[in-house]
Amino acid sequence: MKNSLILIVILFSGFSFGQKLSIQGTINSYIDGKTTEPLFGAEVFMKNAREGAISDEEGKFSFKTEAILPDTLIIRASGYYSDTAIISDRESVNFKITLYPEFVTDEIRIIAKRDNSSIMRLDPRNVENLTQGELRKAACCNLSESFETNATVDVSLADGVSGSKRIQMMGLNGRYTQLQFENIPFMHNLDQAFGLASVPGTWISSIQITKGAGTVTNGYESMAGLINLEYMKPDNVERLFVNGYGSIQGRAELNLHGGKQINDKLSTAWFVHGASVKAENDRNKDGFRDIPLGDNLILMNRWKYSSELFRGQIGVKASHTDQQGGQIGYDRYSNQSAQNLYGVGIRNTNVELFGKTGFLFKEDLFSSIGVVYYMKYNKLNTVFGNRTLDASEKRGYVNAMHETILGNTNHKLKSGLSFVYDDLVQTMEDNLPNDTIQRDFNRTEVVPGIFSEYTYTGSRSIVVLGARADYHNLYDWQFTPRANYKYDLTEHMDIRLTAGRGFRVSNYVTDNLSLMATNLPWYVDNDIQPEVSWNFGGSWLWDFKLFGRDATWTADFYHTFFENQLVVDRDESSEYIRMGNLDGSSFSNVFQTDIKFQPIKRFEIKAAYKFLDVRATTGGNLESVLMVPTHRGFVNFAYESRNLRWNYDLTLSVFGAQRLAKVMRPDGTFTEDNVSKPFPMLSGQISHKFKHFEVYLGGENLLDYRLENPIIDAENPFGERFDATRVYASIFGVNVYAGFRYALEYKKK
Incomplete structure (x- = not known):
């Protein structure tokens, strides 16, 4: 017993x-x-x-x-x-x-100033954060103008007649950079050409720029990098904000937003943007408008609910753009045959619904479930002379994710499901001098996916390993692995490594909409396959003391190569433009180094240098990609007065030589200037703050560098040799602007 x-x-x-x-x-x-x-x-x-x-x-x-x-x-x-x-x-x-602290005083006041731009030190990815202070260094009227004081993202005109802008990152076209707002992917297909103008700069609270393929939780389309926007939130937006802007280009804008705390759990915010260009400008006297006329209206309303175990957000955004470019006097709504003028018309209507829900668990503080969803309807109608495009898109996106820990907070796991539905209808009609071609490019994509991502956080290192599998109804299974690694060499120095695969379905029409501004015929190969790339890179960061003050020095290198790519070939022939799958190699090598320091108090200097080697096989040879400068230099000076009321900013960018398309003139000769000359872009702004009011005066392209003859055969716009695509710099030249900002700060109940 x-x-x-x-x-x-x-x-x-x-x-x-x-x-x-x-x-x-x-x-x-x-x-x-x-x-x-x-x-x-x-x-x-x-x-x-x-x-x-x-x-x-x-x-x-x-x-x-x-x-x-x-x-x-x-x-x-x-x-x-x-x-x-x-x-x-x-x-x-x-x-x-x-x-409780060992030593407690009656009051401790800590005053600190957040950097306007900085590398996010705790993130294993190479992420640069731009705050509202950085965005206000320039006019920042829309997203395409939000990178003027940043060396990572390059922005330029897409062509010489539409006024649309394109971005480049890592030397690659903007379509290889995934754009999202608050971790919700957007700007697909029809938004590619004109979507940048549909995001007012005053609505943005911050921008995160990620170099490399990123993580699998954001989807499979990030190839060169990722740009995430954070809009103003209902629970911390101003009660009322008003921004007015006007420039010598004849452009006027008005931005308003405000918020209200309904109760301790519910808040709302509203946003209004209106812009208009009424003045006809033709500084180079070629008979074409330097800047399109038109109007732009954007509205947004969002709501946020927050309780102890539940978070919810929902919003709706609507935008409408109506622009007219081309020859002076062109009116899209008048009789076209009677005018006999080359015109560009853009009418873009977009309605979006977006939301987030998050669930926490009282019994398990380290687990949560989040769901994001996004729906849009987009209608686009464009006219480029005798070329037209009528397109519509219906898109839906859902991403549900569960996050938890494995044992302790050093080991975290994210897993989830995603679903994409995209219905695209396009009809492009080419009424060319010798032929009329109609292209119907319609497709419906249905893509369910599953992903998982593991994060290990050690005392000096962070490792992120992720993979996702997506079944595409047109292109079968796609597997996307990605990895990120961060190691702290010292308390003030770290390195980051990244590797990953990217996948996207190309849309040869809207991906290359600016090529509608030439009368060369398009020859498109049959059986266009998805674009697939691999990205590898690393970065180094060092925080140190210079002149007795904090300074930061970074350097990074990234290599991207394509297994397949939609290649636009202008080297095969001067009689047409060929679009087809990659037949050969295509890659991008990018090196960039930045330094930021304060030689004296409140005076900050940022300088950067970027080298780009971007090539693709065109015309049977490995050639430098068109419109990509090999070198870029950048320096920004920012000074804030002692009383914090005056701000002075000056930015100089120098763009190196870049290859241009070789084009035949009407007399049968070819252009000789097929490599551009290096050119500078200088911009500056002065602003003065009152209690609730701020005024600013600024200038862009202050050295007045502009292209004198951006259009080939401008005298015969309906002829075979008309070409307005060789545009790499400003057409208008120097631009002076002024504006004001008025804000009533938010007060919580």
Whole structure:
């Protein structure tokens, strides 16, 4: 009997010891009688078992232990009084702990200024964050004009007649950079050509620019990088904000937004943007408008709900653009045959519905479920002389993700499902001098996907490994692996490495809409395949002291190569433009280095140099890609007065030589200037702040560098040799603008 009793005790003791105890919770630091904030880096461990964890940036911790109970949980952090808790049973425990400073004064005031642009040090990816302060260094009227003081993203005119702009990142066309707002992908297909103008700059609170393929949670389309926008949120937007803008180009804009706190859980915000260009400009006297006339109206309303265990956001956005470019006097709404003028007409209508929902768990603070969804309807009608495009798109996107930890907060796992539906209808008609061609390019994409991503956070390193599988109804299964690694060499120096695959379905019409501004016929190969690329790269960052003040020096290199690519070949023949699958190699090598420092207080200097080697096989040879400068230099000077009321900004960018398309003139000769000359772009702005009011005066292209003859055969726009696509710099020249900002700060209930 005695032996049996001992055996039972041993079995129960062994069972008790083998069953792991789960301990989790949050740690806050005491500030005053009512306020606490998350405490990062606090140690939590069992006294006897000697197992534990360290709290993360949100003050959360979690670990499992095989401790023999009862045992004592010890919580300690440098500069705080330690705390303890007795644990006597094996039920999962969820603590809420507050540590008190060893030295408490009546009031502590900490004043700090956030950098307008900085590398996000805690992110394993190479992410540059641009705040509203950086965006306000320039007029920043829309997204395409938000990168004037940034060296990573290049912006230029797409052609000489439509006024649309294109971006380049890592030397590659903007279609290889995934654009998203608040982690919701947007600007696909029809938005590619004119979508940048549909995002007013005053609506943006920050922009994150990621170099490399990124992570699988954002989808499969990121190839060269990712640009994420954060709009103003309903719970922290101004009660009323008004921005007015006017320029010598004849462009006028008005932006308004405001927010209201309905109650402690619900808030809303509204946004209005209106822009108009009424003045006809033709500085080079070629008979074509330098800037299209037109109007643009954008509206948005969003709501946010927040409770202890639920977060929800929903919003709707609508935009309408109506522009007219081309020859002076052209009117899209008059009789076309009677006018006999070359005209460009753009009518773009877009309606979007977007939302997010998030669910937290009271029993498990480290697990959550989030769902994002996005729907849009886009209608686009364009006219380029005798070429027209009528297109519509219906798109739906859902991404559901579960996030949790594995054992403790050093190991995190994200897993989810996504679904994309895209119905695209396009009809392009070419009434060319010798032929009329109609192309119907319609497709419906249905793409369900599944993904998972693991993150390990160590004392000096972070590793992110992810993969996703998507089934495309037209192109079968697509597998997308990606990896990111960050290692802290010292407290002030780190390196980052990235690798990943990208996949996108090309749309040869809207991806190359600017080529409608030439009368050369398009020859499109049959069986166009999706574009597939691989991106590899690394970056280095060093925070150090220069002139006794903080300075940052970064350098990075990225290599992208394509397994397949939609290649636009203008080297095969001067009689047509061929579009087809890659037959050969295509790659991009990009090196960039930046330095930022303050030689004196409140005076900041940013300088950068970028080298781009971007090539593709065209005309049977490996050639430099058109319209990509090999070198770019950049320097920005920013000074803020002692009373913080005056701001002065000056930015100089120097663009190196770039290859241009070789085009035949009407007399049968070819253009000789097929490599552009290096050119500078200088811009500056002065602003003065009052209590609620701010005025600014600025100039773009202050050195007045412009293309004198951007259009070939402008005298005969309906002829075979008309070409307005060799545009790489300004047509109008120097632009002077002025504006104001008025803001009533937000007050929470």
